[in-house]
Amino acid sequence: MDYITLIQLLDSSVRFATPLLLACLAGLFSERAGIFDIGLEGKMLAAAFFSAAFAAMSGSVWIGLLAGILASMALSLLHGLASITFRGNQLISGVAINFLAAGLTVLIAQDWFRQGGRTPQLSGDARFEGVTLPGADAIADVPFIGPLYAELISGHSVLVYMAFLAVPLTWWILYRTRFGLRLRAVGENPAAVDTAGVSVVGLRYAAVMICGVLCGIAGAYLSTALQAGFVKDMSAGRGFIALAALIFAKWRPWYALWATLLFGLFGALETRPDVIEAVIGMKVQGQLLGALPYVMTVIILAGFVGKAIPPRAGGEPYVKER
Amino acid sequence: MDVMPKWAEVVLVPLISLILAALISALVILAIGEDPIAATKLMVEGAVGSVRGWGYTLYYATNFIFTGLAVSVAFHARLFNIGGEGQAMLGGLGVAMMLLFVDWPHWSIGLMAATLGAAAFGAFWALIPAYLQAKRGSHIVITTIMFNFIASALLIYAINEFLKPVGQSDPASARFAASMDLPTLNSMLNAMGIKASKDDSVNVTFLISLVCAVGVWVLMWRTRLGYEIRAFGNSESAARYAGINPVKITIITMLISGGLAGLMATNTVMGESEKLILNSTEGAGFIGIAVALMGRSHPVGVVIAAILFGFLYQGGAELALWTSIPRELIVVIQALVILFTGALDNMVRMPLERIFLAAKLRKSAGPAE
Numbered sequence A: 001m002d003y004i005t006l007i008q009l010l011d012s013s014v015r016f017a018t019p020l021l022l023a024c025l026a027g028l029f030s031e032r033a034g035i036f037d038i039g040l041e042g043k044m045l046a047a048a049f050f051s052a053a054f055a056a057m058s059g060s061v062w063i064g065l066l067a068g069i070l071a072s073m074a075l076s077l078l079h080g081l082a083s084i085t086f087r088g089n090q091l092i093s094g095v096a097i098n099f100l101a102a103g104l105t106v107l108i109a110q111d112w113f114r115q116g117g118r119t120p121q122l123s124g125d126a127r128f129e130g131v132t133l134p135g136a137d138a139i140a141d142v143p144f145i146g147p148l149y150a151e152l153i154s155g156h157s158v159l160v161y162m163a164f165l166a167v168p169l170t171w172w173i174l175y176r177t178r179f180g181l182r183l184r185a186v187g188e189n190p191a192a193v194d195t196a197g198v199s200v201v202g203l204r205y206a207a208v209m210i211c212g213v214l215c216g217i218a219g220a221y222l223s224t225a226l227q228a229g230f231v232k233d234m235s236a237g238r239g240f241i242a243l244a245a246l247i248f249a250k251w252r253p254w255y256a257l258w259a260t261l262l263f264g265l266f267g268a269l270e271t272r273p274d275v276i277e278a279v280i281g282m283k284v285q286g287q288l289l290g291a292l293p294y295v296m297t298v299i300i301l302a303g304f305v306g307k308a309i310p311p312r313a314g315g316e317p318y319v320k321e322r
Numbered sequence B: 001m002d003v004m005p006k007w008a009e010v011v012l013v014p015l016i017s018l019i020l021a022a023l024i025s026a027l028v029i030l031a032i033g034e035d036p037i038a039a040t041k042l043m044v045e046g047a048v049g050s051v052r053g054w055g056y057t058l059y060y061a062t063n064f065i066f067t068g069l070a071v072s073v074a075f076h077a078r079l080f081n082i083g084g085e086g087q088a089m090l091g092g093l094g095v096a097m098m099l100l101f102v103d104w105p106h107w108s109i110g111l112m113a114a115t116l117g118a119a120a121f122g123a124f125w126a127l128i129p130a131y132l133q134a135k136r137g138s139h140i141v142i143t144t145i146m147f148n149f150i151a152s153a154l155l156i157y158a159i160n161e162f163l164k165p166v167g168q169s170d171p172a173s174a175r176f177a178a179s180m181d182l183p184t185l186n187s188m189l190n191a192m193g194i195k196a197s198k199d200d201s202v203n204v205t206f207l208i209s210l211v212c213a214v215g216v217w218v219l220m221w222r223t224r225l226g227y228e229i230r231a232f233g234n235s236e237s238a239a240r241y242a243g244i245n246p247v248k249i250t251i252i253t254m255l256i257s258g259g260l261a262g263l264m265a266t267n268t269v270m271g272e273s274e275k276l277i278l279n280s281t282e283g284a285g286f287i288g289i290a291v292a293l294m295g296r297s298h299p300v301g302v303v304i305a306a307i308l309f310g311f312l313y314q315g316g317a318e319l320a321l322w323t324s325i326p327r328e329l330i331v332v333i334q335a336l337v338i339l340f341t342g343a344l345d346n347m348v349r350m351p352l353e354r355i356f357l358a359a360k361l362r363k364s365a366g367p368a369e
Helices: A003-032 A040-058 A061-085 A090-113 A145-153 A158-176 A178-188 A190-195 A200-226 A238-248 A253-270 A273-280 A286-301 B006-031 B036-048 B051-076 B084-101 B107-136 B140-163 B185-191 B205-222 B224-234 B236-241 B246-273 B284-294 B299-322 B328-343 B345-365
Strands: none
Touching: A003 A040, A003 A145, A003 A158, A003 A178, A003 A200, A003 A238, A003 A253, A040 A061, A040 A090, A040 A200, A040 A238, A061 A090, A061 A200, A061 B328, A090 B006, A090 B284, A090 B328, A158 A178, A158 A200, A158 A253, A178 A190, A178 A200, A190 A200, A200 A238, A238 A253, A238 A286, A238 B140, A253 A273, A253 A286, A286 B107, A286 B140, B006 B036, B006 B284, B006 B328, B006 B345, B036 B051, B036 B299, B051 B084, B051 B185, B051 B205, B051 B224, B051 B246, B051 B284, B051 B299, B084 B107, B084 B140, B084 B246, B084 B284, B107 B140, B107 B246, B205 B224, B205 B246, B205 B299, B224 B236, B224 B246, B236 B246, B246 B284, B284 B299, B284 B328, B299 B328, B328 B345
C-alpha cells in the first residue's frame, strides 16, 4: 500500500468515525449521569431526517442542523420523561425511541416529499461542504506533509472539526468543572449528590439533553455532510456501534476518540477490500469486518482485555427516601 | 402492599396504555392527512375480514408468539433479552442445516428435526451472552444487541460462502425438498370440508407455538425450575439465600429464551420461504419485546398480544397496498405500545393507584362516620 492510499484510507476513516464519535460522546454524557441510552440510534436517525428535510425546504444547512438538534432533543426529553420523571425502564424506553424514529421518519418523509420515504437531494448551501484549511493548497505539493495536511486534515466539513473539538471540551467539562463533577457523581452515587443539596433530577435531565444535542449533530452530519439527503434507516446501526465504542472506551472521552477512530477504520476498510487483500494477502469478507466492532466489544465486556466498569448507578431510577 | 385489585393490574393498566397508544397512532394518521377511522376499517377488513386475511394474521402471530414467549421467559428472571432477532436468525440457520443436508422421509419428521435445529441454534446464540452475564457480569442487554449484529453478519457470510448454490446471484440457500412443505391450516380446513383459499400462509407451526405457550405456563407456574426462575427475578439475594444457583438459573433461562426465539424460524424459513433467505426475521425478534410487555409476560397475554400484532402487521400491509400510508405506520404503533406499556408504565399506574387508594380509604372510613 502506498502513502496516498494510506492517506485516503485514513481520510475516509475520519469521515466514518465522526458520527460515531459524536454519538459516543452523547452516550457518554448520558451514561455518566446514570441514564442508559440505547436510543442513540433513533435520535441520530430522527436528526438525520429533520436536518435534511429542513435544509431542503429552507435551502440553508444551518437551519437544517438546528431542526435536527431540536428533533433529537425532543426524543431525549421523552427518554428523560420516561426514565427520570416516571422512573421507567431506561432500556425499554430506548428501544421504543429507536422504533419511533424508524417509523416516524419514513411516515413524515412520505407525507412531506412523496419520494418513497426520502428527502430531495441536497446541494449547494443546503449541504455542509468541505472546508479548505488555510495554506492547504499552498503546501499540497510538499512531499509527505503536503498530502497529510491537504488531504487528511483539511477538506472536511465543519461538523468533523466540531466533533473532534468536542473531545477536549467533554474532557474539560467532565473533569474540570463543578457541573462535570456533579454529573459524574450522580451516575455513581445519586444519594450523595442529593444529600449535598443538588438536584438529581435536574442534573440527569441536563445530561440527557446534552446527549440529545450531540446526537442531533451526529444525525445532521449523516444526511447533510456524509450524504446528500435522507434515506430510510440511514443510521444503519451506527448508534449501536457508538454504544459499543463507549464501552470499548470505558466511558472516557479521549478513549472514545481512539475507539471511534478504530471503528471508523473498520468501516473504511469495508469499502476497500482491495487494500486489505494487498496488505494481509488474503480476501476478507466485508461483513466479517463489519462485525468486528461488535465482537471486540463483547470481548472487552467479557473482561478478558481489561475490565469495562460502567457507572455504578447506571440504569437505576433514583428514588428519594422519605 | 398491593394497592390495586388484581383485575386492575392485569386488565386495566394494559388496556389504558393500549388506548393511549391507539389515540396517538390515530393522531399520527390524522397528521399525515389520512382518516384514522377509514384506516382502521381497512385494516380490520384486510386482517380479519376473510379466511385469507386471518391466515396471514395468524402467520405473523405465530412468529410473535415465539419471540414474545422468548422475551417473557427472560423477563421472569429479570433478564432483558433484546437478542431475539439474532437468535431467530441463527434458528433459521439451524433449520436450513437440518433440511438441506439430510433427506427426511416425511415433512413431520423433517419438522421435528427442524424444530430441534432451530431451538438448538437459537439457544446456542443466547448461551454466550448468558454465560458472560452470569460469570463475568457483562450486561446482557449490551451483549445481546452486539450478538444481533454478529448474527446478521454471520448469516450473510454463511449464505454467500456455503449455502448459496453455485451460479445463483440471489443471496439465498437452495430450496428445501418439496416434500418438506408444511401443510397450511387452510389445507387442513379444506380436508375437513370447510372451503378455504389455498394460501401459503398460516401453517402447522402455529399449533406448535400454542403448545409452547402452554409449555411455558406449565414451566413457570407448575415446576420447581419455573419457581426458581421467578424467585430469582423477584429478588436475586433472596433466591441466593434459598439455595438457588444464580449462574445456573441465568444460563438455563436464557437457553429456553433463545430456543423459543429460534423456533420462530420453523414458521418463516421452513413454512414460508422454504429456503434460507437474508431477512426472514423481519424484526419479529424486536416485536417480541412489545408482545411480552403488553402480555404482562404471561403466556395467555402473550398469545393475545401476538394475535393483535399479527392483525396490525397484516392490516398494515393492506393499508400500504390501498392507501398512501406506508408500512412504517406499524413500526410507530409498535413503538408507542412499547413506550406506554413498558417505559411509561408508571405514568398510567401512579394516578390509578391513587384512585384505588382513595376509594379504599373512603370505604374503610365509611362505617365509622
